[in-house]
Amino acid sequence: MIYLDYQATTPLAPEAFEAMVPLLRDHYGNPHSTHRAGRQAAAQVELARDRILSAMALPEGRLIFTSGATEALNIAITGFARNAPADRRRIVTLATEHAAVRDTVLALEADGYEPVLLPVQRDGLVDLDIARAAINPETALVIAMLVNNEIGVIQPVDALCDLAHAAGAVFLCDAVQGFGRVPLPENADAIAISAHKVHGPKGVGALWLRDGLTLPPLIHGGGQEGGLRSGTLSPALCAGFGVAADLMRQNREADVAHVEKLWKAALDLFHGWTINGSTDNRYHGNLNIRRDGIDGARLLSDCRNIAFSLGSACASGSGRPSHVLHGLGLSDKEARGSVRIGFGRYTSAAELEDAARAITQAAAHQTTVAQGAHGS
Structure with a gap:
């Protein structure tokens, strides 16, 4: 074939596979346990986190591991919406966004938020004049995909980010298709990425969150990942993601x-x-x-x-x-x-x-x- x-999805890099095997077979400790096996597993998770942050090459921020970009986007969209002041109920995104964004934004309408889906032009790019008119002082959150997953166009995310900040809103970037291929928006407040789009394993993604920003958890439990995303992490998946990100940076x-x-x-x-x-x-x-x-x-x-x-x-x-x-x-x-x-x-x-x-x-x-x- x-x-x-x-x-x-992208083929799994052989180096990422090799990094995962020992953590599945030999070093199987729970990374949240305090004994030696747990600490060994935790060290591999933190190494992976550092490698991904290095590949992202962004200003100070923290990386939250998730089950994938869909979860990362849901955490960010619902979290920023809940954090917004009562007079900011508008959520602006593009009509051509991935369903993980589009459907999450539309679902928030039931909770009293105002979804705004900006149209795109014939070339697939948003008209910044239309975006400027839509992003107003009532806006809580602006979301845009860096590289469209279906047609590959690169949206002007830096300009959209500036418009969001000028209106006092937060900017979230879906960088799943762009990570490692085009520069990430340095002024974004949050960025979602996925391992299996950069030759890493399926089942793991991440949310990058600018320092100083906090979100309410979408998943409750043991308080892992700084309390934002509860659940036992897979050191093997994290390690595979880390190696894939490092290879992407090098290559x-x-x-x-x-x-x-x-x-x-x-x-x-x-x-x-x-x-x-x-x-x-x-x-x-x-x-x-x-x-x-x-x-x-x-x-x-x-x-x-x-x-x-x-x-x-x-x-x-x-x-x-x-x-x-x-x-x-x-x-x-x-x-x-x-x-x-x-x-x-x-x-x-x-x-x-x-x-x-x-x-x-x-x-x-x-x-x-x-x-x-x-x-x-």
Whole structure:
């Protein structure tokens, strides 16, 4: 199988796997226990925390381990909303955000908050004039994704952060797709990241929180992670995350150069397809494209030896066209004729070429069959 679904998950780095094995097999102590086995496990958790913070390269802040970015985002969104003064009930985000943000914000409406979903332009980017008008003194929280998971566009998060702070609001960044690929917003108040998007294990993520900020816990229990996130941590998962983050920091320039090379090749290989989203402000490891006369779901079925997608893995089973592509103004037909191809560190040029050939041939066959049926 040729794997081209890097936005859904990335292959686990061998070094991350090797770091996890001893903690699963030999050093299995509870990191919250005070005996030697517990202290040994705790030391590995703290080493991982330091490695991730170093890779993030942000001003002073603390890192809270979670089960993934979805939990990190839920902790931050609900926590900042609860902390807000009574006269700040507005929560502003983008209509094209991941469901972990969008659905959490919409759910808070039942508690008296005012969700505001900002539209995006045809290129997938938010209009800062519209954002400026929406972010007012009644705003408690502004949330934006650094790199969109479906179309790869890079939002102007620094500008959104400045608008939030000018209005006295807090800014939260979903950096799941951007961490390790593009610079993180240094002025953000909170940032959510996930291990399995940077060649780490699934089941662990983190919330970076600026020093001086506190949140009420979403999960209650033993008071782990400074009382913000109760529950026994997995030292193995944390260690895998830490090693993956450290590798990402060390290999950043090489990874970027490799992805740029693949991007340029992909533009030639998929000549005649239309790119969804900005071609200038985007992460080049994400190629979301469409072609008239094809059905994306059928294309996936016709190319069973290639792993690519229609969009977010979290929403792929809904049967509905992508809300992100709708947000760009695409019709149902255009959205259903779109596919997402993601590549990265372990993708070879030969794999991309073979996959592109198979995908374009299957698409051409679909178009020919459709034209024949129409002509008859």
